[in-house]
Amino acid sequence: MKLDAKIPAGPLADKWNNHKAKMRLVTPTNRRRYHIIVVGSGLAGSAAAASLAEMGYEVSCFCYQDSPRRAHSIAAQGGINAAKNYQNDGDSVRRLFLDTIKGGDYRAREANVYRLAQVSTSIIDQCVAQGVPFAREYGGLLANRSFGGAQVSRTFYARGQTGQQLLLGAYSALSRQIGAGTVKMYTRHEMLDLVLVEGQAKGIVTRDLVTGEIKAWASDVVVLCTGGYGNVFYLSTNAQGCNVTATFRAHRRGAGFANPCYSQIHPTCIPVHGEDQAKLTLMSESLRNDGRVWVPKNSADCAKPASEIPEEARDYFLERKYPSYGNLAPRDISSRAAKEVCDEGRGVGQVVDGKRLGVYLDFSAAIKRLGESAIRERYGNLFDMYENITGENAYRQPMRIFPAVHYTMGGLWVDYNLQSNIPGLFVGGEANFSDHGSNRLGASALMQGLADGYFVLPYTVTDYLAGVGLSGRPSVDRPEFKAVVKEVEERTHWFLNNNGNRSARSYHKELGKIVWEKCGMTRDKAGLEGAIRDLQALRDDFWKNIKVVGAGNQLAPELERAGRVADFLDFGIMMCLDALTREESCGGHFRTEYQEAGEAKRNDDTFAHAAVWEFKGEGNLPKRHTEPLTYEEVQLTTRSYK
Amino acid sequence: MVKPSEQSSHDSERTLALRLRVWRQLRGGEGHFEEYSLAAVPVSASFLEMMDMLNEQLIREGKDTIAFDHDCREGICGMCSMTINGMPHGPIPGVTTCQLHMRNFRDGETITVEPWRARAFPVLKDLAVNRSAFDKVIQAGGFITVRTGSAPEANNTLIPKPIADEAMDAAECIGCGACVASCKNGSAMLFVGAKINHLNILPQGQPERERRTLAMVKTMDDAGFGNCTNYGECQAHCPKGITLDVIAKLNRDYLRARVKDFFSSTGKARKGGE
Numbered sequence: 055m056k057l058d059a060k061i062p063a064g065p066l067a068d069k070w071n072n073h074k075a076k077m078r079l080v081t082p083t084n085r086r087r088y089h090i091i092v093v094g095s096g097l098a099g100s101a102a103a104a105s106l107a108e109m110g111y112e113v114s115c116f117c118y119q120d121s122p123r124r125a126h127s128i129a130a131q132g133g134i135n136a137a138k139n140y141q142n143d144g145d146s147v148r149r150l151f152l153d154t155i156k157g158g159d160y161r162a163r164e165a166n167v168y169r170l171a172q173v174s175t176s177i178i179d180q181c182v183a184q185g186v187p188f189a190r191e192y193g194g195l196l197a198n199r200s201f202g203g204a205q206v207s208r209t210f211y212a213r214g215q216t217g218q219q220l221l222l223g224a225y226s227a228l229s230r231q232i233g234a235g236t237v238k239m240y241t242r243h244e245m246l247d248l249v250l251v252e253g254q255a256k257g258i259v260t261r262d263l264v265t266g267e268i269k270a271w272a273s274d275v276v277v278l279c280t281g282g283y284g285n286v287f288y289l290s291t292n293a294q295g296c297n298v299t300a301t302f303r304a305h306r307r308g309a310g311f312a313n314p315c316y317s318q319i320h321p322t323c324i325p326v327h328g329e330d331q332a333k334l335t336l337m338s339e340s341l342r343n344d345g346r347v348w349v350p351k352n353s354a355d356c357a358k359p360a361s362e363i364p365e366e367a368r369d370y371f372l373e374r375k376y377p378s379y380g381n382l383a384p385r386d387i388s389s390r391a392a393k394e395v396c397d398e399g400r401g402v403g404q405v406v407d408g409k410r411l412g413v414y415l416d417f418s419a420a421i422k423r424l425g426e427s428a429i430r431e432r433y434g435n436l437f438d439m440y441e442n443i444t445g446e447n448a449y450r451q452p453m454r455i456f457p458a459v460h461y462t463m464g465g466l467w468v469d470y471n472l473q474s475n476i477p478g479l480f481v482g483g484e485a486n487f488s489d490h491g492s493n494r495l496g497a498s499a500l501m502q503g504l505a506d507g508y509f510v511l512p513y514t515v516t517d518y519l520a521g522v523g524l525s526g527r528p529s530v531d532r533p534e535f536k537a538v539v540k541e542v543e544e545r546t547h548w549f550l551n552n553n554g555n556r557s558a559r560s561y562h563k564e565l566g567k568i569v570w571e572k573c574g575m576t577r578d579k580a581g582l583e584g585a586i587r588d589l590q591a592l593r594d595d596f597w598k599n600i601k602v603v604g605a606g607n608q609l610a611p612e613l614e615r616a617g618r619v620a621d622f623l624d625f626g627i628m629m630c631l632d633a634l635t636r637e638e639s640c641g642g643h644f645r646t647e648y649q650e651a652g653e654a655k656r657n658d659d660t661f662a663h664a665a666v667w668e669f670k671g672e673g674n675l676p677k678r679h680t681e682p683l684t685y686e687e688v689q690l691t692t693r694s695y696k
Numbered sequence: 697m698v699k700p701s702e703q704s705s706h707d708s709e710r711t712l713a714l715r716l717r718v719w720r721q722l723r724g725g726e727g728h729f730e731e732y733s734l735a736a737v738p739v740s741a742s743f744l745e746m747m748d749m750l751n752e753q754l755i756r757e758g759k760d761t762i763a764f765d766h767d768c769r770e771g772i773c774g775m776c777s778m779t780i781n782g783m784p785h786g787p788i789p790g791v792t793t794c795q796l797h798m799r800n801f802r803d804g805e806t807i808t809v810e811p812w813r814a815r816a817f818p819v820l821k822d823l824a825v826n827r828s829a830f831d832k833v834i835q836a837g838g839f840i841t842v843r844t845g846s847a848p849e850a851n852n853t854l855i856p857k858p859i860a861d862e863a864m865d866a867a868e869c870i871g872c873g874a875c876v877a878s879c880k881n882g883s884a885m886l887f888v889g890a891k892i893n894h895l896n897i898l899p900q901g902q903p904e905r906e907r908r909t910l911a912m913v914k915t916m917d918d919a920g921f922g923n924c925t926n927y928g929e930c931q932a933h934c935p936k937g938i939t940l941d942v943i944a945k946l947n948r949d950y951l952r953a954r955v956k957d958f959f960s961s962t963g964k965a966r967k968g969g970e
Contacts, residue, residue, distance in 0.1 A: 194854030233835035
């Protein structure tokens, strides 16, 4: 596997401009002769499809939801970062770049991250022009807030629904192109495979989820913006339909998958309430500004109501361990600390699977200090949401929270142009691995999705198309397409006819438990080795005993689920293998063997690289390759929040 | 298994036995209700988790599962769409189906579950309907034309906070279609009004204000949505609190656009307002 990052020469600050000036162009009259497939309609996908269509290309966009407006970008609450320095507090492109590199624990590519910080300012301009109703000050200027422990206020927001408003902006741009006939939109279509012709990505195979039709589509280039793989854990804050199939199928066709072990755990989610739970709900991290996190000092107190546990019997463990950051310690650190106290048997709330997995987030001190109305004004909607889900009033008793999987930093390997190692296959947004290293900062996911979609892919895809020439698009009658269609049809037929006895959901739950236990907030060698064995056994069992009800020519949710779980099982093995072979701790990847005084211990000499996995055939373990990360501008330091 | 918590404030120990009357329909076929019994539903489960339990029970019995739309399960994507006991998104105001929890139902209760019922939203299977008519309305004009990369500096346009807040109120619409499903006329005026209000009051939305309004209303009418007769069911069932005044403002903007169109020399043909 050849991994050439293609980072342009020259000073860091000039790389992107120099590169843009050198990239090839396609004349306007020729653009309509190129067909671009975009899979996914979230921030990255909608923005890329709209921008490319506006330039004059013929674009087809696919999503599994009933409308492009429903992609899971919509659920982001907090905000979007941009180095506008509107608050006059010393922000700059360079500072946003440095914060992102450090936040990623020095496992991201310098050049990509710098470009992200550079284009961040254009994103805000673009969104405001589209009518995105960002929060404003009384003078009519845009408002900002500080987010995720940043020292500057660079986060733009639209109430608690920034993701929704940005997605509706991108969706409106996409809708304009659909209305103009330049984008053909295929909703309720799931990409089930990638088609390569002579080593280049030239199309996809989809299943129409309504009619069941399996169909091949040819194009000059394929752009995947299909999101992350957080649902490998079964319970996560992702939408139910989020899956790894598009990127994993591309991986099986030869695309390298980078850093699958990097996943982000968000500390403030509502705890699991029972075995039948299908989804975890995140509550804004802003709650930690006024809530104090604690558990009982003594595990015997855990079953008592919080009100019966006196002050001196409470352990405010974040304030105790991290006196300077306290309850605002970064996401990964707060999450691990909560897991630790629960593993010690000091968790609170319901007993699920023999454990109490929850810690208190207590607002009583803040209510005493500021009054209930002030707290209601700040967090009223969150308290309502919490009560709606749990039936508990957080003004009267502490909230219970626990960490949950929220975002995945790994993804398909891409070069500086966001092109994978398969020529003609581009990857944007959470689906690629490019910008967040081993940990993502708050309010940076929206920034990356839109940066890729609006301001990077339109240039780099054009450069690629200029190189392939006008005879690039093959016919779907070619044997390469027919072979892939046949494979997809056979797999679908097999699922519908296998006379098994276990539902896809039950496999998914078991998979989720294994990876959450062994490859979640903390990992170790023995656990990961055991997980790989368990997953291989589970995978074998799946391919014998899976039961899929429904018909192939109707909406068939069980068929969809079975295909996604099948890919998650293979993916889970690769994820554990990646965690096993990265013998260090960094960001969201915490190996208990590699720590210093309880904190993550990086090994920059051996592991300052991206690990990129190559598919080696059905049932075989993938092969590890590396792309070294070289730092010219930043000094590698240890993150400390004590 | 969930063990009862000693902490009395948690209601995890309570479970419900339910009877469910669920609409079943194959694509292209006639629909009918089927009855199911489901035991041991924890009151802490969401309505859709209850439906998941029912589907797992159907799989064990070798029967086809009930198809329903759902995705984010946190009340923002707008995909879930069930009419529960005759009410879109169920009995609790201000929540989507996915945010409805079983503690709002009684042990032994019979719950009737139907798809959105509206001419413009044909049933695809069971509880899933086709809402692409909403997308078509947006494609006709629910946008501000701005080329990628051509936007002016964001703070060049001052927007008074009350205007920005009003636009945001309207922009909270999640496009779920409960307004249409709850309306006896199957009207989409609340949905269209919300989008028109969001864009038509912002300075950026002014250049296309009339064109947008006429095109969206025409597409709405062509898609088979009914007219508004001020019953207000849409407002009562909107999970995001969109209020009827967006319809009043839509009517005002539509009238304004028609008048302008009538007196404009380049009028109807170019703007497609008739």
